[in-house]
Amino acid sequence: MKILSAQQIRAADAYTIEHEPISSVLLMERAAMECAGWMVHTFGETPPPYYIFCGMGNNGGDGLVIARRLQEQGFAVQAWLVHTADTPSADNAANQPYYPELQHIREPGEFPLLEEPGIIVDALFGTGLNRPVEGWAAGVIHKINDQRHRHTIVSIDMPSGMMADEPSLHFPCVHARYTLTFEYYKLAFLLPENGERTGKTELLKIGIHPDYTAQVQTEYHLTDPETIRTIYRPRDAFSHKGTYGHALMIAGSYGKMGAAVLATRACLRAGAGLVTAHIPRCGYEIMQTAVPEAMCDTEESALYSAHFDEPFRLRQAPDYAVVGIGPGIGADTATAKALERLLQAFHKPMVLDADALNIIGKYPALLPQIPKDSILTPHPKEFERLFGSTDNHFERLELLTRKACELQLYILLKGKYSAMACPDGAVYFNPTGNPGMATAGAGDVLTGILTGLLSQGYTPKAALLLGAWLHGLAGDLAADDLSEEALVAEDIIHYLGQAYLNIKK
Numbered sequence: 001m002k003i004l005s006a007q008q009i010r011a012a013d014a015y016t017i018e019h020e021p022i023s024s025v026l027l028m029e030r031a032a033m034e035c036a037g038w039m040v041h042t043f044g045e046t047p048p049p050y051y052i053f054c055g056m057g058n059n060g061g062d063g064l065v066i067a068r069r070l071q072e073q074g075f076a077v078q079a080w081l082v083h084t085a086d087t088p089s090a091d092n093a094a095n096q097p098y099y100p101e102l103q104h105i106r107e108p109g110e111f112p113l114l115e116e117p118g119i120i121v122d123a124l125f126g127t128g129l130n131r132p133v134e135g136w137a138a139g140v141i142h143k144i145n146d147q148r149h150r151h152t153i154v155s156i157d158m159p160s161g162m163m164a165d166e167p168s169l170h171f172p173c174v175h176a177r178y179t180l181t182f183e184y185y186k187l188a189f190l191l192p193e194n195g196e197r198t199g200k201t202e203l204l205k206i207g208i209h210p211d212y213t214a215q216v217q218t219e220y221h222l223t224d225p226e227t228i229r230t231i232y233r234p235r236d237a238f239s240h241k242g243t244y245g246h247a248l249m250i251a252g253s254y255g256k257m258g259a260a261v262l263a264t265r266a267c268l269r270a271g272a273g274l275v276t277a278h279i280p281r282c283g284y285e286i287m288q289t290a291v292p293e294a295m296c297d298t299e300e301s302a303l304y305s306a307h308f309d310e311p312f313r314l315r316q317a318p319d320y321a322v323v324g325i326g327p328g329i330g331a332d333t334a335t336a337k338a339l340e341r342l343l344q345a346f347h348k349p350m351v352l353d354a355d356a357l358n359i360i361g362k363y364p365a366l367l368p369q370i371p372k373d374s375i376l377t378p379h380p381k382e383f384e385r386l387f388g389s390t391d392n393h394f395e396r397l398e399l400l401t402r403k404a405c406e407l408q409l410y411i412l413l414k415g416k417y418s419a420m421a422c423p424d425g426a427v428y429f430n431p432t433g434n435p436g437m438a439t440a441g442a443g444d445v446l447t448g449i450l451t452g453l454l455s456q457g458y459t460p461k462a463a464l465l466l467g468a469w470l471h472g473l474a475g476d477l478a479a480d481d482l483s484e485e486a487l488v489a490e491d492i493i494h495y496l497g498q499a500y501l502n503i504k505k
């Protein structure tokens with residue numbers, strides 16, 4: 001699903017008006033009708049009163065139509081026009097006569113007392129916002145926010161005060177419980193700095209012309225079920241385990257064998273044909289007992305945390321279809337040297353996570369040695385250690401994209417919507433997953449899944465998109481049965497099968 005800029009959204013509206021064709025006032029009617037329908041469906045036939053605050057632009061116009069539509073259905077509605085400009089937009093003005101009970105706010109002192117707990121509809125500003133809201137209009141936003149513990153705030157298209165595709169963290173902005181957004185997700189909603197202000201996002205289709213969406217170019221996408229279904233490849237009936245590759249999982253150290261077990265198990269569950277776990281000797285019994293399907297390749301190291309004292313074994317690495325490295329390996333000098341040797345010996349795309357990334361953060365000269373098209377999966381702190389810090393999440397997204405292009409790597413930055421930057425500059429956001437997955441070992445499972453998918457011959461881009469989706473979906477299915485709180489990393493592996501079945505539906 002494409003994510004468009006505010007400017008592209010305006011062009012999409014204009015294209016629809018011209019080519020459907022439909023008048024702009026009717027397009028507004030359609031958008032507002034979807035909102036009113038969502039509210040009736042969500043808040044029921046006997047809801048608390050609706051308090052609707054409308055600005056002077058088309059977002060305010062939506063608010064006016066919502067007010068009329070809800071009132072026509074017999075709901076208790078009060079609506080105010082907040083005079084943020086001298087003149088209203090044409091479609092805003094056209095709708096005012098159809099809602100004669102409209103009240104007016106021309107200064108903050110006129111903000112009403114909303115006695116009965118109700119639903120505040122925020123239709124002050126939408127995608128037309130082009131600077132911070134200032135003066136008394138900002139005061140209105142603060143007054144709305146002051147009410148947020150007594151009333152449910154629903155923002156129309158965007159929380160008023162937020163910019164669709166630029167940083168606005170320090171701008172006055174409505175803190176919505178729900179944001180009903182039209183046709184496309186806005187980039188701002190997908191970045192953590194705006195999460196708290198956006199609330200739960202609901203995407204409402206308003207009938208934007210499909211030809212516009214098909215031809216418009218954007219680097220930002222949200223992965224959706226249709227994309228995932230086109231990536232997923234069913235197994236060939238005549239295949240054998242060799243068809244699905246032999247993966248090498250380099251993971252674990254004394255005290256951190258759990259990371260190795262989780263990554264190895266997830267790699268097998270994702271569908272790798274064969275998996276060898278490269279682990280320190282101290283973990284041998286643990287691995288053989290916990291994951292009998294995996295083979296083990298151990299190091300006779302005196303230093304149990306070190307991985308590669310014997311360059312001999314590393315020479316075998318090129319025989320593997322893919323290498324996953326990082327979970328729980330530690331970042332001592334011997335391990336860092338071993339990683340360097342691995343990068344010299346293995347030239348196919350690999351998966352690097354956790355301590356492998358921490359080592360590279362310490363020795364940045366290793367960065368250009370990572371095989372082209374490999375997948376890196378840093379969490380925000382690891383990302384910062386690798387590439388430095390930024391002032392806001394838009395800048396961080398730019399840095400992520402630049403690094404993926406410069407280094408010709410796929411980089412997944414973990415978060416609610418993990419951002420996956422590709423070497424061609426495209427960025428995909430993954431929508432599956434839940435806060436229950438903020439638990440020890442969830443990242444090790446992701447490393448295992450991605451390694452398992454690469455092993456089966458998925459391209460790095462396909463493995464990345466499908467792997468992130470499956471990981472989040474398995475977590476969602478697990479949380480549905482077990483609760484977010486009780487979810488542990490092992491559950492994600494356990495529900496991976498159901499996640500696959502869900503894709504095939």
Ligand SMILES: NC(=O)C1=CN([C@@H]2O[C@H](COP(=O)(O)OP(=O)(O)OC[C@H]3O[C@@H](n4cnc5c(N)ncnc54)[C@H](O)[C@@H]3O)[C@@H](O)[C@H]2O)[C@@H](O)CC1
Binds near residue numbers: 056132
């Ligand atoms: N164009 C269309 O056909 C449709 C537009 N729709 C609605 O229209 C919205 C966009 O409407 P507009 O482009 O009229 O813009 P808005 O209603 O978002 O904002 C109104 C106007 O406020 C001014 N403004 C910008 N920043 C300001 C600030 N900080 N302080 C004070 N004034 C400021 C701008 O001149 C802007 O045009 C969308 O978010 C959506 O809600 C929907 O009705 C669907 C159809």
Ligand SMILES: [K+]
Binds near residue numbers: 059122124156158
């Ligand atoms: K709004």
